[in-house]
Every structure is written in structure tokens, then in C-alpha cells.
Amino acid sequence: MITLSINGTPIQASEGMTVLEAARQEGIEIPTLCYLKALGPFGVCRLCIVEANGPGLIHAILPSCNLKVFEGLVITTDSAVIHEIRRTMIELLLASTPLSESLRWLAIKFGVEASRFTPDKKDPCILCGLCVRVCRDRIGASALSFAGSDSNRHVVAEEIRIDKEACIGCGTCANICPVQAIKLEDMESDRKIVLYGKVASRFELVKCDICGNPHTTQEFIDSVVSRLNEEQKKGVRNLCPECARHYYAEAMTGHFTADVRGNR
Amino acid sequence: MMEKAFSCWNNKEIESALPLKYGDLGVAAVIGWGGIQVFDTRLDIVELCYQYAQAVQNNSCGQCIPCRTGMRVLSDLFAKIRDGRGEERDLDYIKSLSIAISKASMCEIGQSSPRVFLYLLENFRDAFEATVKGGGGSGPEYSFHSLLTAPCMQACPIHLDIPKYIEEIKAGRFRESLDCIKSRLPLPGIVGRVCVRPCESNCRRGLVDESLQIRHLKRFVADYALKCTPNTRLAADHAAQLASPSSLPRVAIIGAGPSGLTCASFLAKKSYEVTIFEMLPESGGMAAVGIPDYRLPRDIVREEVAEIEQLGVKILHGKALGPHFTLEDLERAGYKAVFIGMGCHCHKSLDIEGEDRGYYGYVPGVYFLRNINLGLMDEVPKGKKMVVVGGGNVAIDCVRTAFRVGFDESHIVYRRSRREMPADSVEIDDAEAEGVKYHFLTAPKRIIGENSKVTGLECVRMELGEPDASGRRRPVEVPGSEFVIEADVIVAAIGQEGDFNCMCNLPGVEVTKKGAIIVDENLMTTRNGVFAGGDCVTGPDVLIKACAHGRLVSMAIDEFLTKGKTETLGEVLDEKFLAGLKVYDPAESIALPAGPGRVAVTHEHPSERINDFREVDKGYTADEAVSEASRCLRCYRVVMYACPDDPSNA
Ligand SMILES: Cc1cc2nc3c(=O)[nH]c(=O)nc-3n(C[C@H](O)[C@H](O)[C@H](O)COP(=O)(O)OP(=O)(O)OC[C@H]3O[C@@H](n4cnc5c(N)ncnc54)[C@H](O)[C@@H]3O)c2cc1C
Ligand code: SF4
Ligand code: SF4
Ligand code: FES
Numbered sequence: 002m003i004t005l006s007i008n009g010t011p012i013q014a015s016e017g018m019t020v021l022e023a024a025r026q027e028g029i030e031i032p033t034l035c036y037l038k039a040l041g042p043f044g045v046c047r048l049c050i051v052e053a054n055g056p057g058l059i060h061a062i063l064p065s066c067n068l069k070v071f072e073g074l075v076i077t078t079d080s081a082v083i084h085e086i087r088r089t090m091i092e093l094l095l096a097s098t099p100l101s102e103s104l105r106w107l108a109i110k111f112g113v114e115a116s117r118f119t120p121d122k123k124d125p126c127i128l129c130g131l132c133v134r135v136c137r138d139r140i141g142a143s144a145l146s147f148a149g150s151d152s153n154r155h156v157v158a159e160e161i162r163i164d165k166e167a168c169i170g171c172g173t174c175a176n177i178c179p180v181q182a183i184k185l186e187d188m189e190s191d192r193k194i195v196l197y198g199k200v201a202s203r204f205e206l207v208k209c210d211i212c213g214n215p216h217t218t219q220e221f222i223d224s225v226v227s228r229l230n231e232e233q234k235k236g237v238r239n240l241c242p243e244c245a246r247h248y249y250a251e252a253m254t255g256h257f258t259a260d261v262r263g264n265r
Numbered sequence: 266m267m268e269k270a271f272s273c274w275n276n277k278e279i280e281s282a283l284p285l286k287y288g289d290l291g292v293a294a295v296i297g298w299g300g301i302q303v304f305d306t307r308l309d310i311v312e313l314c315y316q317y318a319q320a321v322q323n324n325s326c327g328q329c330i331p332c333r334t335g336m337r338v339l340s341d342l343f344a345k346i347r348d349g350r351g352e353e354r355d356l357d358y359i360k361s362l363s364i365a366i367s368k369a370s371m372c373e374i375g376q377s378s379p380r381v382f383l384y385l386l387e388n389f390r391d392a393f394e395a396t397v398k399g400g401g402g403s404g405p406e407y408s409f410h411s412l413l414t415a416p417c418m419q420a421c422p423i424h425l426d427i428p429k430y431i432e433e434i435k436a437g438r439f440r441e442s443l444d445c446i447k448s449r450l451p452l453p454g455i456v457g458r459v460c461v462r463p464c465e466s467n468c469r470r471g472l473v474d475e476s477l478q479i480r481h482l483k484r485f486v487a488d489y490a491l492k493c494t495p496n497t498r499l500a501a502d503h504a505a506q507l508a509s510p511s512s513l514p515r516v517a518i519i520g521a522g523p524s525g526l527t528c529a530s531f532l533a534k535k536s537y538e539v540t541i542f543e544m545l546p547e548s549g550g551m552a553a554v555g556i557p558d559y560r561l562p563r564d565i566v567r568e569e570v571a572e573i574e575q576l577g578v579k580i581l582h583g584k585a586l587g588p589h590f591t592l593e594d595l596e597r598a599g600y601k602a603v604f605i606g607m608g609c610h611c612h613k614s615l616d617i618e619g620e621d622r623g624y625y626g627y628v629p630g631v632y633f634l635r636n637i638n639l640g641l642m643d644e645v646p647k648g649k650k651m652v653v654v655g656g657g658n659v660a661i662d663c664v665r666t667a668f669r670v671g672f673d674e675s676h677i678v679y680r681r682s683r684r685e686m687p688a689d690s691v692e693i694d695d696a697e698a699e700g701v702k703y704h705f706l707t708a709p710k711r712i713i714g715e716n717s718k719v720t721g722l723e724c725v726r727m728e729l730g731e732p733d734a735s736g737r738r739r740p741v742e743v744p745g746s747e748f749v750i751e752a753d754v755i756v757a758a759i760g761q762e763g764d765f766n767c768m769c770n771l772p773g774v775e776v777t778k779k780g781a782i783i784v785d786e787n788l789m790t791t792r793n794g795v796f797a798g799g800d801c802v803t804g805p806d807v808l809i810k811a812c813a814h815g816r817l818v819s820m821a822i823d824e825f826l827t828k829g830k831t832e833t834l835g836e837v838l839d840e841k842f843l844a845g846l847k848v849y850d851p852a853e854s855i856a857l858p859a860g861p862g863r864v865a866v867t868h869e870h871p872s873e874r875i876n877d878f879r880e881v882d883k884g885y886t887a888d889e890a891v892s893e894a895s896r897c898l899r900c901y902r903v904v905m906y907a908c909p910d911d912p913s914n915a
Contacts, residue, residue, distance in 0.1 A: 046330060047331055047370070050368070056858075062368040063856075085365075093331065096334060097333075118341075118358070121341070128330075150327075153323060155323065155324045156325070156326060157326040
């Protein structure tokens with residue numbers, strides 16, 4: 002166990018934990034945009050900055066999502082300096098992506114009424130990388146990637162690009178995007194993945210074996226099945242989430258819990 | 266307009282600093298990561314800030330919000346003030362933005378660049394306020410030029426874009442990483458193995474815990490590409506180019522060493538018709554016939570040479586300048602420019618008794634290694650016990666090679682202590698692990714022979730006295746301490762020198778007394794159209810410097826042949842200018858906690874590896890490379906200088 006202090010309170014954390022994890026464990030809130038527990042730290046949104054003091058650190062300002070805890074670390078999450086920088090960054094976010102609903106909520110929470118800075122181009126995306134990482138690290142499709150700029154070789158990230166061939170239409174990116182720059186549009190059995198307002202890929206949805214409602218893409222099912230062993234493969238059913246819940250409940254209890262067959 | 270000239274760099278105010286120069290041009294002002302220096306007070310400071318903010322924004326990688334959007338907003342604000350539309354509160358905005366960007370950005374571009382704005386607002390706020398109230402003054406016109414560097418990049422003789430190629434590895438884009446390296450260096454597999462890595466001693470991560478393994482990362486991407494698409498990898502890229510026969514003039518290159526190969530590669534890419542004349546049957550220079558295979562496998566050298574040949578470069582083996590042809594012959598054959606990259610292949614003698622007796626078993630190090638490398642084992646003296654004299658990399662290569670060609674014992678005799686050894690410390694340790702015996706503070710006095718065969722080396726003990734010109738303490742003999750080390754073979758490896766015989770017989774090409782070809786800033790010799798670089802200009806040096814020379818000469822030859830110009834190359838001027846700005850500050854304290862340190866590379870076990878020439882270092886796996894790359898702090902720095910458009914105005 003490691004002892005550190007956050008906002009004046011001594012805290013125990015296990016080795017290898019980040020300051021963000023330690024703080025959340027204690028119920029101390031630190032805002033984040035590009036961090037998700039399932040994906041780990043990425044360190045680009047910089048909203049999670051804290052002030053760090055301790056051995057070798059004097060008034061250092063560091064992102065807490067990838068700062069590992071160590072003995073004697075003294076963290077302040079809400080000093081005036083941090084607050085000021087964080088507010089400025091929220092204003093910058095608003096200036097780059099003014100149309101985002103969730104960013105406006107964030108702004109309100111941190112007392113930012115309006116950005117002091119004029120937006121120039123209205124960017125739909127904050128380049129947080131969540132979609133890229135979830136697609137690569139969790140879904141395993143690697144259909145999304147950061148694209149640099151053709152005219153400026155220094156630019157590593159200018160926009161998100163999608164590889165249509167690799168996309169399996171699962172829609173996880175759309176669910177994860179904090180600013181709805183990627184959207185999932187299902188119409189009957191037609192699914193569209195819409196990136197920055199343009200249709201990026203299109204799929205036909207397969208129907209649930211029980212209720213017959215279109216629910217997911219064949220490509221997604223194939224990708225899940227390909228990762229199962231022979232035994233597991235035998236248990237695969239083509240069911241929508243709702244029917245699956247009932248189906249497996251029945252398998253366990255012997256009762257099919259609702260009559261959803263064909264009438265949803 | 267400023268009231269007086271001022272200078273603040275790396276947190277130090279410099280009273281009455283001397284005006285900086287870019288080449289012969291007087292610089293009006295410099296602004297950058299380290300601060301600002303203003304020499305010409307008529308320059309509009311707001312315009313300078315605007316230009317700098319723009320340059321920083323152009324260099325931003327776009328990944329983190331503070332830098333990506335913040336620098337854009339900052340430069341908008343400066344433009345607004347400069348154009349007379351500024352308001353008092355804009356200065357406060359600039360301040361809070363500069364704080365946020367410098368404190369919260371992900372890398373040094375954002376962290377280091379806006380600090381200068383805070384300094385200016387603190388010390389010269391009235392100048393900004395005056396512009397807010399009255400708009401910018403109208404003075405002479407200036408042009409602004411920005412340069413991008415990093416501590417590691419600055420130390421690298423060929424200035425590879427190190428943070429960029431590391432970044433690509435971090436993102437898993439290995440191919441792109443290699444492309445980035447190759448845009449400046451055609452021999453990544455070679456350099457990725459044997460470079461002495463000056464970059465790593467300038468790495469800022471080293472100030473936090475340990476420097477990045479920059480060289481191993483380079484080797485990783487070079488090997489990765491080799492594994493994925495051996496040999497054919499360049500073919501596609503350059504097929505189109507090869508299809509069109511070059512219409513540009515013919516260029517002759519003397520020597521297929523690192524400098525010659527690099528020069529040839531870049532000239533061929535520019536569509537010149539390039540022929541390399543190489544005296545030995547093997548290409549690669551010291552990379553092939555000097556450095557042993559256990560550090561640099563021959564396949565790697567051959568692979569990279571083959572790639573250069575695929576660009577259309579012709580290599581003619583067994584052709585030596587001097588014995589076989591002259592510079593005039595080349596001229597007559599229609600070569601419009603010549604690059605001499607013939608290295609330093611002659612050995613320096615020990616100047617001790619017995620050296621000139623022609624004993625079997627006495628051999629200079631470079632010849633010992635060359636014969637082994639060329640497979641001429643009959644030429645290599647046999648025996649059980651070898652003693653090597655010297656303390657550099659060549660000495661270590663000889664002493665480690667000894668085991669691999671059948672010697673049971675291998676000793677090294679060096680006149681100073683371990684600390685002063687010029688050889689790479691990793692090499693020194695590796696040799697020790699293999700069983701090499703060191704005799705420090707020991708100097709050779711006499712080679713002892715019997716029946717025209719070496720039997721031992723008489724040595725004398727030394728102690729360290731006052732420091733000499735090189736800063737190392739000068740060894741002095743301890744009187745009466747002579748002793749003999751028995752030996753079957755003695756190898757002298759105390760240095761190489763140029764081939765005087767050849768060099769001194771090149772009409773119009775001047776040579777120093779020490780045997781180095783004299784060149785100007787563009788590496789042109791005293792003979793028009795004849796250039797030289799690498800070891801034959803610097804004396805025995807390192808591979809990457811030879812490559813850097815080769816690259817520079819390729820540009821100089823291009824300029825010379827297209828424009829007939831001999832003005833100093835922009836690259837040379839940039840390099841000199843940056844060298845004056847202290848890109849790496851070893852005293853800097855970096856507010857980051859130490860991490861677990863560098864990702865170690867695995868080696869072949871010493872007891873196994875000494876039996877043959879298998880490669881000792883195993884290199885990184887992809888996962889190891891990515892986690893090592895993630896340690897990089899991306900210490901890019903942007904600097905900008907302003908020059909008056911009309912130099913007579915300076
Ligand atoms: C044993 C040894 C180990 C070394 N280890 C390292 C190391 O680990 N790291 C490092 O950075 N550097 C190392 N070096 C130094 C490095 O190899 C050299 O600095 C580098 O090879 C110089 O390149 P170059 O092109 O100038 O000359 P060279 O590599 O010497 O190449 C010159 C070429 O010109 C040819 N040539 C010579 N004369 C003529 C002529 N008259 N006509 C035609 N061709 C001619 C030669 O045969 C040779 O192929 C080592 C050197 C040696 C000897
Ligand atoms: S599309 Fe959404 S999730 Fe993906 S990088 Fe942009 S903002 Fe983040
Ligand atoms: S941390 Fe990275 S950018 Fe900084 S000096 Fe080291 S290698 Fe270069
Ligand atoms: S959550 Fe830490 S930088 Fe985004």
C-alpha cells in the first residue's frame with residue numbers, strides 16, 4: 002500500500018494505481034474526457050490535470066489519468082490555478098466544438114458561461130481518441146484511426162478516418178463518442194455509421210431469431226464468433242438484447258419470462 | 266517598438282548580448298522556447314509574437330486541446346492587436362491562455378513555446394498596451410523564419426526527426442516511422458545497430474530517469490520492415506522513378522562506405538546517374554570490413570546496399586582512385602562532380618621497438634578485422650593468446666573477435682583507466698562479460714619476438730597526471746615497472762589515418778598535415794566540383810557523421826550542378842544557428858516523477874555467443890518498442906528569427 006494525500010486527506014492506494022483511480026475510489030471528482038476505465042489512460046484531453054507536490058515535484062501540473070501513485074505524493078485537485086487552467090481549457094473546447102451538448106454541460110458544471118474565445122471552424126470532434134481505441138482495443142476491428150494532415154507533416158491528428166472494409170458496424174464508437182461526432186442511424190434493417198455528418202459505412206441488419214426485429218450486423222456476429230472456442234460457438238444464438246435476456250433467464254430458471262415472440 | 270535591446274534566454278537575462286547572426290546576416294530578433302532576444306528595437310513585438318504563435322501552431326501535432334486550439338486562439342489574438350483591433354482585456358486573455366497552454370499541454374511544443382509570452386507581458390506590458398491603443402508602428406519590413414528542433418535531434422549529426430519517429434512507433438505505425446528515418450538516412454539498420462548515439466546523451470528523459478533507447482527503436486523499425494517486405498520494399502516506391510532514365514549529369518563517388526552510400530542514395534533519388542568506385546570486393550566501408558558481424562550482421566549491410574542499388578546506383582568493385590584511375594579520368598569520362606568518401610583505412614603505428622621486424626603475429630587492428638570480414642582467414646595470424654593495444658571501439662572489436670576466431674585468451678592493454686576509455690561503455694562491459702582481461706594504466710614498450718614470431722609484449726605501468734588538451738588526465742610512466750605479457754598475437758589498435766599516398770596525389774585537392782582532406786562549409790575541396798566527406802575529412806570518426814556528410818554533399822552537388830552555386834547551404838546555416846542556442850540544458854529540472862526506466866534489450870548469453878559471429882543484441886519486440894517509445898517526452902522546440910528584408914537596414 003502507498004500513502005499519498007489528496008486535497009489534504011491521507012489516502013491509501015495500491016501500487017500501480019493512477020492518481021485518478023485513487024481519487025475516484027475516495028469519491029473525489031476529477032473531470033475527464035479521454036479516459037474510460039475499460040480503455041485506460043490516453044492523456045490528450047488534459048482536463049484531468051492536478052497539482053502534484055512531493056519528492057522531485059514542486060507545483061507540477063500533471064494529468065492524473067496517467068500519473069502513477071507513489072509514496073509521499075501530495076495532490077491538489079481543486080486549487081485556484083488548476084481551476085483557472087481547467088476553465089480555460091473548457092473555453093477552448095467550446096471554441097472548437099461549440100455545438101456539443103455534453104460540452105455545454107461540462108461548462109455549466111465548471112461555471113463557464115461562455116467562451117471568451119471566438120470559434121473559427123466548427124469542428125464536430127475533439128479528437129479524444131475514445132472511438133479509435135475502443136474499436137482497436139476492445140472490438141478488435143481497427144477500423145478507425147487518427148489521420149494526419151496531407152499539407153503539414155507535423156500534424157499527427159487532424160481528424161478521424163474510417164476504413165470501410167474493416168468496419169463491422171457494431172456502433173460502439175457512436176456510443177462512446179462524448180460529442181456525438183460519430184452517430185449510429187438505424188432505419189428498419191438499414192444501419193448507417195455517420196462520421197462528421199457523412200455516411201461512413203452502411204450495413205444490412207440481421208433479424209432476431211425470436212422477435213424478428215433487426216438488431217445487429219452479420220459482421221459483428223462473425224467477429225464475436227471468431228473469438229470463441231468450439232464449445233462456446235455451440236451456444237451462440239442470434240438474439241436481440243431484449244430477447245437474449247429472456248432467453249438466458251429461461252435457460253437458467255426454466256421459465257421463459259415474457260411472451261415476446263413475434264409481437265414487439 | 267521597444268525602447269532598448271534586451272535578451273533573456275534559458276531563464277537568464279543577458280546584459281548587452283552580442284547580436285546573433287544567421288550566416289552573415291544580422292538577426293533583428295530571436296524568439297523561442299528559451300526566451301527572446303531583441304537586437305533591433307524597431308521590430309514590432311506584437312508582430313513577432315504573432316509570427317511565433319503561427320509557427321508554433323504549424324508545428325503542433327494536434328493531439329491535445331491546449332496546444333491545438335490554444336495556439337490558434339493565441340495567434341488570432343496577436344493578429345487582432347497588431348491590426349489595431351485589440352482591446353485591453355485581450356492581454357489578460359493572452360496571459361491566461363499562455364498559462365493554460367504551457368501548464369497543460371501534452372508535449373514540449375505547447376509547454377515550452379508560450380512561456381515567452383508570459384515573460385513579455387510581465388516585463389514589457391506597456392509595449393503591448395501601446396499597440397492596443399495606437400496600433401502597430403510602421404517600421405522597416407522583416408521576414409520571419411522558424412526552425413524546429415529537439416535536444417536529441419540537435420545532437421544527432423544527421424538531425425533525424427527523432428520525436429516524430431518515436432511518436433509513430435508509439436502509435437504502432439512502424440512503416441511510417443521508418444519512412445521518417447529514411448527521409449534523411451538510407452541506412453537505418455546499420456545505424457540502428459552501431460551508432461554511438463549522441464542523441465541519447467542529450468535526451469531530456471535522462472533528466473527524469475533514463476534516456477530513451479533511441480538507437481534500439483531505430484533498429485526495431487528497420488528490422489520490422491525487413492521482416493515484412495524484404496528487399497522488395499523500395500521497389501514499388503521508386504519503380505516509376507527507375508523507369509525514366511536519368512537525364513541529369515553523372516556523378517562519381519569514391520568509396521562505398523556509409524558516406525558514399527548515403528550521398529549516392531540521395532543523388533539517385535534526385536535522378537542523378539551515380540557510379541560508386543570501390544576498391545574492395547565488398548560494399549559498406551568500415552560497416553562491412555571494420556565492424557564485426559556479431560555487432561552488425563553482414564546481411565543487414567548487404568540488404569541496405571541492395572536497396573540503394575535498386576535506386577539505380579552502380580557500384581563498381583575493385584576500382585581504386587589512384588592505382589586504377591585519376592580525377593582527370595573521371596572528368597574525361599563525363600562525370601560532372603565527384604564525391605570522395607574514402608575513409609581512414611591506414612593504421613597508426615605504435616612507434617615501439619620490434620614493430621618493424623616483420624614478426625609473424627603482429628598485426629594492425631583494422632587489417633585484422635578486415636581480413637576476417639572478407640573471409641581471408643589465411644591472412645589472420647593464429648595462436649592461443651591475443652593482446653590488443655588501444656582503448657577505442659576498434660580495440661574492443663578486435664579483442665572480442667579473438668574468441669570468435671579461436672583464441673583462448675584475449676587481453677587489452679590501455680594506458681589510462683577504464684573511465685578514460687573512449688570506447689562505448691556498453692561495449693566495454695560486454696567484452697568483460699565475454700572474458701576479456703583488461704590491463705589498465707599499462708603502456709606497450711617493446712614487441713618481443715623469437716624465430717621471427719611474436720612471443721610477448723613488454724609493458725610498463727602508468728599513473729595519471731595532469732589533464733591534457735583533451736581534458737583527460739595524461740598518463741605518465743612509473744619508472745622501473747616494466748613487465749612482460751606473453752602473447753602469440755599482438756594487435757595494434759590505437760587509431761587510423763587517411764591514405765596519404767592516395768590523397769596527396771590528387772591535383773588541386775589540398776590535404777592537412779594530419780592526412781585529412783580540406784573542405785569548405787559545403788564540403789567542397791579546394792578543387793572545383795570535387796567534394797569530400799566522412800572519415801577522410803574528419804579523421805576516424807563515427808558512422809552517422811559520415812552519413813550526415815554524405816547527405817549534405819548530395820545537396821551541395823545538386824546546388825553546384827543545377828545552379829553552379831557555391832553559397833553555403835541553408836541546412837549548414839540552420840545547424841550553426843541552432844548550435845548557438847543551447848537546445849539541451851543539462852541543468853534543467855523537469856517536473857515529472859521518475860518512471861521504471863528504459864526497456865532493456867535481451868542479449869545472447871556470453872558463453873554461447875563467443876563461439877561464433879551471431880548477433881549479440883536481440884532487438885525489441887513490437888510490444889517492447891511501443892512501451893519504450895511511450896517514454897518519450899516529445900521535446901520539440903520551435904525557434905524563430907527575424908531578419909530585415911533589406912539587409913542594409915540592419
Ligand atoms: C573496427 C571499427 C569499428 C567501428 N565501430 C563503430 C561504431 O560502433 N559506431 C560508429 O558510429 N562508428 C564506428 N566506426 C567508425 C565508422 O565505421 C566510420 O566512421 C565510417 O565507416 C566512416 O565512413 P566513410 O564513408 O567515411 O568511410 P569508410 O567506411 O572507411 O569507407 C570508405 C570506403 O572507401 C573505399 N576506398 C578507400 N580508398 C579508396 C580508393 N582510393 N578508391 C576507391 N575506394 C576507396 C574503402 O574501401 C571503403 O569501402 C568503426 C570503425 C572501425 C574501423
Ligand atoms: S469522433 Fe468522438 S470519440 Fe472519436 S475522437 Fe472524435 S470526439 Fe472522440
Ligand atoms: S524524450 Fe524524446 S524528444 Fe525528448 S530528448 Fe528524449 S527522445 Fe528526444
Ligand atoms: S482524462 Fe487524462 S488527459 Fe484526458
